[in-house]
Amino acid sequence: MGGMTAMKVLKILLIVTSHEQMGTTGERTGFWMEELAAPYAEFTAAGAQVDIASPLGGKAPADPRSVGEPSEGVRTFLADSAAVKKLENTLVLEQVKGTYDAYFVVGGHGVMWDLAAYAPLHRLLGKEWERGAVVAAVCHGPAALVGVKDKAGKPLVAGRRVAGFSNEEEAAAKLDKVVPFALETRLKELGGNYERGPMWKSFAVRDGRLVTGQNPASSVAVAREVLSALRER
Numbered sequence: 001m002g003g004m005t006a007m008k009v010l011k012i013l014l015i016v017t018s019h020e021q022m023g024t025t026g027e028r029t030g031f032w033m034e035e036l037a038a039p040y041a042e043f044t045a046a047g048a049q050v051d052i053a054s055p056l057g058g059k060a061p062a063d064p065r066s067v068g069e070p071s072e073g074v075r076t077f078l079a080d081s082a083a084v085k086k087l088e089n090t091l092v093l094e095q096v097k098g099t100y101d102a103y104f105v106v107g108g109h110g111v112m113w114d115l116a117a118y119a120p121l122h123r124l125l126g127k128e129w130e131r132g133a134v135v136a137a138v139c140h141g142p143a144a145l146v147g148v149k150d151k152a153g154k155p156l157v158a159g160r161r162v163a164g165f166s167n168e169e170e171a172a173a174k175l176d177k178v179v180p181f182a183l184e185t186r187l188k189e190l191g192g193n194y195e196r197g198p199m200w201k202s203f204a205v206r207d208g209r210l211v212t213g214q215n216p217a218s219s220v221a222v223a224r225e226v227l228s229a230l231r232e233r
Helices: 033-045 072-078 081-088 119-131 141-145 167-172 183-189 216-232
Strands: 011-015 049-054 102-105 134-138 204-207 210-213
Touching: 011 033, 033 049, 033 072, 033 081, 033 216, 049 081, 072 081, 102 119, 102 141, 102 216, 119 134, 119 141, 134 141, 134 216, 141 183, 141 210, 167 183, 204 216, 210 216
Parallel strands: 011 049, 011 102, 102 134, 134 210
Antiparallel strands: 204 210
16 A cells, blocks of 8 residues: 555445344343444545445344444434434445455454354355455454365464453353354454453453454454554554
């Protein structure tokens, strides 16, 4: 990219889950609104063009718990008609045209069921990684990375520093018996050098063009690391 000139508008794709059932509990889930709103604000403030995509396209489900007592960032997002329109009409992931400078997987428990097992996304992220794009995920978002491989067929996270929702946080949320797998455990099994900070506190890790964060509080930090990685490219 060589020195971000005014001519080159950064394009960033936010990827959200389409899954809205919390296992067999009957409870609703989806993506976590703060983890969409905070990066959206950071990226648009940096002048990037931001699109939102999901496996099914159309209106993506927000976890009801993430909009109950909205943060200032969430309120700002929901007051932005252009942002809301993108969320109400998410692009169908398999039909996404063109390429983006960065791909950011928004967390929320829904990711554990659909994006974690969604081969079209794994292929897309693998291909875009090889092309030189920045790949990022926050909270449960890194669950979408467990199926991503590099061109040698090795897990993308293998040998790289990664963060993600911790087993301790999952247990504290009383969902460790509900989720299909433990994210921290899986990242370690795949050879990732898993790192974490204190529960519920901001913690983001950047290893070259791979950026990951631990929990909702990490959303802004991950977004800023993505922008740093893009500046360095």
